[in-house]
Amino acid sequence: MAFRASLRLAAAARPVAARFYSQAAAVPTSSASSGTAAQIQRDAALPNPDPAEDSASAALVREHSPYMVATYARPPPVFVRGEGSYLWDIENRKYLDFTAGIAVNSLGHCDPEISTLIAQQAKTLMHASNLYYNPWTGALSKLLIEKTVASGGMHDATAVFICNSGSEANEAGIKFARKVAKTIDPSGAKHEIVSFQNAFHGRTMGALSATPNPKYQAPFAPMVPGFRVGTLNDVAALPDLVTPSTCAVIVEPVQGEGGVRVATDEFLVALARRCREVGALLHYDEIQCGLSRTGTLWAHSHLPPEAHPDILTTAKALGNGFPIGATLVGRRVVDKIKVGDHGTTFGGNPLACRLAVRIVERLADEGLQRGVVRKGDLFREGFERLRARFPDLVREVRGRGLILGLQLTEDPARIVKAARERGLLVITAGTNTLRFVPSLVMSEEEIKEGLAILEEAIKATRE
Numbered sequence: 216m217a218f219r220a221s222l223r224l225a226a227a228a229r230p231v232a233a234r235f236y237s238q239a240a241a242v243p244t245s246s247a248s249s250g251t252a253a254q255i256q257r258d259a260a261l262p263n264p265d266p267a268e269d270s271a272s273a274a275l276v277r278e279h280s281p282y283m284v285a286t287y288a289r290p291p292p293v294f295v296r297g298e299g300s301y302l303w304d305i306e307n308r309k310y311l312d313f314t315a316g317i318a319v320n321s322l323g324h325c326d327p328e329i330s331t332l333i334a335q336q337a338k339t340l341m342h343a344s345n346l347y348y349n350p351w352t353g354a355l356s357k358l359l360i361e362k363t364v365a366s367g368g369m370h371d372a373t374a375v376f377i378c379n380s381g382s383e384a385n386e387a388g389i390k391f392a393r394k395v396a397k398t399i400d401p402s403g404a405k406h407e408i409v410s411f412q413n414a415f416h417g418r419t420m421g422a423l424s425a426t427p428n429p430k431y432q433a434p435f436a437p438m439v440p441g442f443r444v445g446t447l448n449d450v451a452a453l454p455d456l457v458t459p460s461t462c463a464v465i466v467e468p469v470q471g472e473g474g475v476r477v478a479t480d481e482f483l484v485a486l487a488r489r490c491r492e493v494g495a496l497l498h499y500d501e502i503q504c505g506l507s508r509t510g511t512l513w514a515h516s517h518l519p520p521e522a523h524p525d526i527l528t529t530a531k532a533l534g535n536g537f538p539i540g541a542t543l544v545g546r547r548v549v550d551k552i553k554v555g556d557h558g559t560t561f562g563g564n565p566l567a568c569r570l571a572v573r574i575v576e577r578l579a580d581e582g583l584q585r586g587v588v589r590k591g592d593l594f595r596e597g598f599e600r601l602r603a604r605f606p607d608l609v610r611e612v613r614g615r616g617l618i619l620g621l622q623l624t625e626d627p628a629r630i631v632k633a634a635r636e637r638g639l640l641v642i643t644a645g646t647n648t649l650r651f652v653p654s655l656v657m658s659e660e661e662i663k664e665g666l667a668i669l670e671e672a673i674k675a676t677r678e
């Protein structure tokens with residue numbers, strides 16, 4: 216296979232670390248150079264064996280990690296370059312990327328047009344602050360509203376607050392909802408925010424308070440007061456969950472981090488109806504599932520207008536790797552937010568916004584969206600083959616378009632490592648779920664190659 220051959224070539228050309236880090240290159244780069252006989256044998260059979268203790272990668276990690284707050288457990292490779300669907304590590308090993316930086320690099324790594332735009336805008340104007348106008352913050356806001364309405368989603372979308380990340384976009388949504396409710400009922404009684412089990416809305420205190428995962432919340436308790444938790448897709452529970460005390464409900468139309476769980480259309484319609492009944496705002500968090508990842512601009516674009524949100528948040532793919540987030544609001548919100556209510560130093564800077572304008576134009580393309588559906592089907596066919604071959608392991612396939620989850624009966628950690636050592640990057644979600652959120656422009660050939668590697672990796676963990 217061409218991909219296999221290129222992996223071997225990359226392995227043969229390994230000592231190129233010097234190009235990136237001369238100090239690291241002084242350390243032997245062959246991961247097999249000082250291992251046990253078993254390790255040497257194993258490494259020889261793998262295109263990308265994880266870098267060993269005496270590798271350039273390990274030397275670099277040893278030097279840097281004492282200075283890095285240990286919030287992530289990372290595997291050994293050190294990535295230095297990306298192009299399209301591929302990443303290369305410091306030892307010039309090539310990896311097919313089924314993760315796209317956690318649903319971020321939807322146009323692939325280092326898209327040439329976006330890289331050129333970054334360079335151009337970096338030489339023109341990067342930041343002047345929100346105290347002044349620039350051409351791009353407004354252009355992005357206008358484009359997001361126009362494309363959203365044209366997509367058939369959020370028909371009431373009116374204005375946008377631009378920030379720097381998903382958490383920050385949700386934080387703005389939560390604050391806006393509280394402000395709207397307080398304007399309507401100054402007593403403050405209408406202040407509850409409802410979210411759902413397995414949701415993930417971010418790590419800042421407001422967004423975290425809507426993320427009911429004890430692993431994320433417990434070390435930082437107490438949470439912000441006034442948050443309640445319901446069960447996704449439980450229509451019958453809505454009357455008791457969403458009440459006149461509710462100021463907003465926040466929900467991912469497709470939960471990502473929580474295990475790729477799809478909210479049913481029936482549930483979202485009933486939820487929206489209940490929100491209107493009690494005067495609560497509906498907030499869709501499309502930070503992971505939005506921007507054409509499901510095959511329409513927004514994951515809710517196909518829903519009837521009555522199920523459209525009052526607040527819609529996006530981030531991740533909006534900058535294709537450059538940090539940016541946005542909170543779209545409808546008429547019920549926009550008039551209640553006044554000068555000074557909220558702010559950000561970096562949010563809406565001309566560099567990020569200029570990139571996002573082009574990225575939104577490209578991601579809103581119907582041809583790209585049709586491709587997402589086709590590619591999603593290709594993944595599903597591959598998953599069904601895996602289910603037939605490994606019936607004890609693969610329990611369920613979930614998701615839409617190119618946000619897909621493979622529910623396994625065991626911890627996927629060994630499969631993730633086996634795939635990486637064969638040149639494929641995959642990530643997990645929820646409990647025992649493999650998550651697939653590749654670039655939306657990945658070719659069908661690359662998808663087939665990746666699925667073949669995944670199958671080999673699973674087989675290796677069964678032997």
Ligand SMILES: Cc1ncc(COP(=O)(O)O)c(C=O)c1O
Binds near residue numbers: 380417472503
């Ligand atoms: C649905 C959803 N909301 C919010 C966030 C938080 O975004 P960020 O990490 O950019 O703060 C994420 C990140 O994974 C997400 O998937």
